Amino acid sequence: MTPGFMPLLRLFDHALLQAASLVVPRSRRAEWRQEWQSELWHVRRTCIPTDCVSWPGEQQVISFCLGAFQDAFCLRRQTLPMRLPRPAKQGSAAQCILALCIVMLACYVIALLLPGVRAERGLMVGQVNPGLVMIHNAGYSDDTSPTIRPRQYRMWKARKQQYFDGFAFYRVESNSVSQEPASSGANVAAWGVAHASANLFVLLGLPLRFADPDRNAGDGLPSVILSEQLWTREFSAKPHVAGTVVRVGKHIARIAGVAPNGFWKLPGKVDAWLLEPEPETASGAGYVVAHLTPAGAAEMWAQCVHITAYGPDDSEDDLLGVSIEDYRPGPWSIYLFALLLALLALPAITSVSLGELTVSPQRTSWSRRLSRWSFLCTKVAFLLPIVYFASLDIAYAFTTPYSNASAYIQLISTFGFTLFGLRWVLRDQRQRCPVCLRLVEHPAQVGQASRTFLAWNGTELMCMDGHTLLHVPGMPTSWFDAQRWLYLDTSWDFLFAGSLGD
């Protein structure tokens, strides 16, 4: 080893001490560092001769410096316990509520950030008109198939109706949509186009983006409404698209606006709506949307209404009107449905008892019972929004908005979260001291399973504030079938002398 290494080794020794000093609590760091640097000076003087270089001596010095880390950790341990949170706070009701609050906020913020959830929320703000039903032939089990002929629609529309005050018709075809009206349509991608009666959007009450009613006045061209997907793909999402003349199949039409993404919940995959004054009689079957009068709404049962219509040849058609809301329920409807299912399934996976039996005959005071019930209600009140937002987060994190997959995922996740969330709420409640609402701890197995019928066998848990003991039977028997609380009197105080002061 050359003498040139000496300053480097000294620097290394000091660096070791500096690093170790970072472990020492700040209040004692300066004095600790001074002591070790002073000792290092003496160690170096003793171990390393002044006029020569000694590798064994340097090893001793480094070994000495490494011991500083143990000393620093020891000093930290001596100081740190005073800073630790008091054990009395662990498992408390406030801690539980705080944790639930944090989880709820986290789920809510994530839901706000997901584009799918925002789109669904926007749609919920602009709901379709109430009292609308989709009419289809009752003889068809699949209500998403077109079953109504344009001739039937025209006849119903022409007659005076008791139960309906508005009809709209549409049928879906695959057509090309081109920006050039003179185009023949060849080499242009085909889109799903709904050939609809002119009043469809008015009847549904759906808002349009970029709509400009003045542009359509006077030219006699039918209007076409683009879906957001078509508008983005074929028209590069131009904001001034309204009024543009386009070719839709064999029709020349003027764009009247853009439908907001995902608003279409009715049967048929539609990318554009061509609004014609009257549907072509010769065309195929389609769908009919009708608006109920108050008399018609009174006939609704379970979101359905049965209709008997007479055809042109006096034949009777058996029809069914299904509320439009049933075609694709929104997140809130799915949530409520899954919540109901979970509540029904809850008794199958856990006892719904709150386990408030007591060994002693004394009754719990009103204030304690009130606080216990308030705590339970608070937990449930936090759980329900957590389930709602968490299920939305999962449903829309990896799926496209308004897809069926997102609805199914939301249904399943809401059911699962609610079921196991409520199970946790009840189990948590059963293990909280009725006096302080703190979780009982230190489970101790008492007795032997083989002696269940001769003596007590089960688990005992203790409130660390010294209020109660919880007895949970290992095997339910006719004389001890559920958990019981034992309220501790003052004779037990000596066991909790350390924690009672907290």
Next chain:
Amino acid sequence: MARDIKSADAKLSHTAALILHAVDAGFVYGFSIMEMTGLPSGTVYPAMRRLERDELIRSHWERQSIADAEQRPPRKYYKLTPAGKSTLEASRKRYPLLERLIPSEEAKSV
């Protein structure tokens, strides 16, 4: 906080008793105790922290003027408290060989 270890009946570990004995014998700073006992720095200094926490030894800094006169940094010295002396007496009964490990007379004469 009251600590039972302050009483004369307190049970010290062999290492703590050895260090206490070394301090009593006149080895009054960390490195000298290391040299005398043969224990590494990672054992001696933490043990001294604990003894000081339990008020069996007390520390004080050397005056700067003395250190300056000898052209070295000031040292931190340790000495036994009355509780430490009582505990040491009790530990001598428990570890009778301690006397032989550290030659107290020689150390005191240095």
